[in-house]
Amino acid sequence: MSTSGDRHLGPDPAGLLPSAAAGDGHVTVVAEPAFAATFAGQALLRMLVDLLARQFSVLERVELDVPRLPAISRATGAVAGEDLETALLRVGSAAGGSEISVTRAGSTAEHVIFVGPGSPSRAGALSTISAVANSWLATISDDPVAAQVDLDELPFGPHLAAAIASDRLFRGLHGVGVTGTSHIELLAAPELAIIRERLSGFRLPPCYVIGLGAVGAAFLLTLGATGIPATVVGLDPDDSDTTSRNRLLSMGYEQVGIPKPQLAAVLVKGTELDFYPNEVAWPAYYGDPDRRRPKYLAAQEAKYRYEWVISAVDKNLHRRNIANILPLHVLSGATNGFVAQAAYMAMVGDCECLACNHPVPSFDLDATRDGLASVGAEERVAQLRAMGASDADVVAIETYLDDPACGAIGEATLRRLGVDGGVDWAVGFVSAASGALLAAQFVRAAILGAESGTSVGAERRLIFWGTPELIDSLARRRTSCPVCGDVERQQAFATRWDGL
Numbered sequence: 001m002s003t004s005g006d007r008h009l010g011p012d013p014a015g016l017l018p019s020a021a022a023g024d025g026h027v028t029v030v031a032e033p034a035f036a037a038t039f040a041g042q043a044l045l046r047m048l049v050d051l052l053a054r055q056f057s058v059l060e061r062v063e064l065d066v067p068r069l070p071a072i073s074r075a076t077g078a079v080a081g082e083d084l085e086t087a088l089l090r091v092g093s094a095a096g097g098s099e100i101s102v103t104r105a106g107s108t109a110e111h112v113i114f115v116g117p118g119s120p121s122r123a124g125a126l127s128t129i130s131a132v133a134n135s136w137l138a139t140i141s142d143d144p145v146a147a148q149v150d151l152d153e154l155p156f157g158p159h160l161a162a163a164i165a166s167d168r169l170f171r172g173l174h175g176v177g178v179t180g181t182s183h184i185e186l187l188a189a190p191e192l193a194i195i196r197e198r199l200s201g202f203r204l205p206p207c208y209v210i211g212l213g214a215v216g217a218a219f220l221l222t223l224g225a226t227g228i229p230a231t232v233v234g235l236d237p238d239d240s241d242t243t244s245r246n247r248l249l250s251m252g253y254e255q256v257g258i259p260k261p262q263l264a265a266v267l268v269k270g271t272e273l274d275f276y277p278n279e280v281a282w283p284a285y286y287g288d289p290d291r292r293r294p295k296y297l298a299a300q301e302a303k304y305r306y307e308w309v310i311s312a313v314d315k316n317l318h319r320r321n322i323a324n325i326l327p328l329h330v331l332s333g334a335t336n337g338f339v340a341q342a343a344y345m346a347m348v349g350d351c352e353c354l355a356c357n358h359p360v361p362s363f364d365l366d367a368t369r370d371g372l373a374s375v376g377a378e379e380r381v382a383q384l385r386a387m388g389a390s391d392a393d394v395v396a397i398e399t400y401l402d403d404p405a406c407g408a409i410g411e412a413t414l415r416r417l418g419v420d421g422g423v424d425w426a427v428g429f430v431s432a433a434s435g436a437l438l439a440a441q442f443v444r445a446a447i448l449g450a451e452s453g454t455s456v457g458a459e460r461r462l463i464f465w466g467t468p469e470l471i472d473s474l475a476r477r478r479t480s481c482p483v484c485g486d487v488e489r490q491q492a493f494a495t496r497w498d499g500l
C-alpha cells in the first residue's frame with residue numbers, strides 16, 4: 001500500500017467523510033476554449049490538475065480535454081514555446097508520478113470538471129462540476145456558471161476555484177454529494193477600485209515566509225503567479241517525505257528527502273520573487289551567521305525588526321516562537337481538517353497575536369512512557385506511528401522503554417514527538433486554499449494598509465463543509481496572552497517599532 005495518500009485517507013477530524021473512497025476514480029477536466037485562452041482560465045487549470053493529481057488512493061486517472069493553445073507561463077509555469085496541454089500534462093504527471101496517470105482524454109468520462117462559463121460541452125456520466133473565476137472571484141457549481149470579466153490577471157480567484165472544484169470531486173468520491181453554488185468574493189467593490197489603481201508598478205514589501213510546507217509552498221505558488229515583484233526570505237528545517245506528496249505543491253512525486261527551502265526555490269524560479277532559501281527553523285535563523293537574505297535587510301535584522309512575517313508553520317510552539325520576536329505584521333496561514341484559514345495578527349489593533357489562541361502543549365514524559373509500556377507491542381507501534389514516529393524513531397523509543405538508563409536518543413525522540421503532537425489529517429486542496437487566501441491578504445494589506453485586514457474581520461476561513469463559503473470573523477485578543485497581554489512585551493514592541 002502506498003503512503004502517498006496517508007494524510008488524507010482515514011477519518012478527518014470533523015468526521016465529515018463517512019466512508020473510504022473506492023480509490024480508482026476517473027475524472028476528465030474539460031476546458032472551454034475562450035476561457036482556457038485567458039490568464040484566469042490557465043491559472044485555474046494549472047492548479048486544478050496539480051491538486052487532482054495529488055488525490056492518491058482516491059483518484060486513479062486524470063484526463064485532460066483542453067484546446068490547442070499557447071500556454072501563458074506566469075499562469076502555468078510553462079517553459080518557452082510549450083502549449084497549454086503539454087504544460088498541464090507535465091504539471092500533473094510530476095505530481096501524480098506512478099500512482100495517478102495524467103493523460104489526454106478518451107471518449108468517455110465518469111466525472112467531468114468543466115472549466116469555463118456556460119453549458120458544459122461534455123457531461124460526466126456520474127457528475128459534472130463547473131468552475132469559473134477571475135482575479136478576485138471564484139464560482140463553482142453543479143449548474144452552468146456565467147462568465148466573469150477579468151481585468152487584473154491575478155491568480156487568487158482561479159486558485160481558490162481549483163481548490164473548491166477539487167474538494168467537490170474528493171468529497172463526491174467519498175459519497176458526499178456537494179450541491180449548490182460556491183461564490184467566493186475576496187474584495188469589496190471599493191477595495192477593488194483602489195487596488196486596481198495602485199497595482200501598476202507596485203512592489204510588495206520584503207517578507208519572511210516561515211514554514212515552506214504545504215501552506216507556505218501554496219502561498220509562494222500563488223504569489224509568484226501574480227507577477228508582482230517582492231523579496232522573500234524563506235525558512236524551513238524539514239525535508240520532503242512520501243506523505244508530503246498529497247499537498248506539497250513545490251514537490252514532484254519523485255522528490256523525496258529534499259530540503260523544503262530548495263524545493264520552494266525551484267518553484268518560484270522565473271517569477272518576480274527574489275527568493276532566499278534557509279534550511280533552518282525560525283528561532284535559529286536570527287543567530288545563524290550564514291543565513292541568506294538581501295544585505296539591505298541586515299540593519300533591520302540587527303534590531304530584530306521583522307516587518308512582515310508570513311506564518312505557515314503547523315505547530316503552536318512555532319507560532320509562539322514567531323510571536324515572541326514581536327514582528328510588526330503577521331499573516332498566518334493554517335489548516336485544520338477541512339478548514340483553510342488566513343488571518344492577520346499583530347500586537348496592536350483589532351485582532352489577536354500569534355500567541356493569543358495557540359496554547360503550547362505540555363508534555364509529560366513519565367506518563368507517556370508508562371502509557372506506552374502498558375500496552376502490547378502492536379498497539380505501541382500504532383500509537384507511536386500516530387505520534388509521527390519513523391521506523392528509526394520506533395526502534396530508538398523501544399530501546400528507551402526497555403532500559404530508560406541507556407536510551408537517551410529514544411527519550412529525546414519521545415519528547416520531540418510528544419511536543420510536536422500527532423500527525424494531522426491534511427489534504428492538498430485545503431492547504432492550497434489557505435496559501436491562496438494568504439497571498440491575496442498579503443497583496444490587499446500591502447496596498448490598502450494592514451488595518452484593512454481587520455476592517456472586515458481579521459480572520460478569513462474557507463470551510464469545506466456543505467457548500468463551501470468564505471467566512472470573515474473578528475478575532476479576539478486574549479487579555480491573558482503571554483505575549484500581547486504582557487505589559488513588558490508591549491513596551492518592548494513599542495520601542496522596537498518606534499518611529500515607523
Ligand SMILES: [Zn+2]
Pocket residue numbers: 352353354355356357477478481482483484485
Ligand atoms: Zn496575544
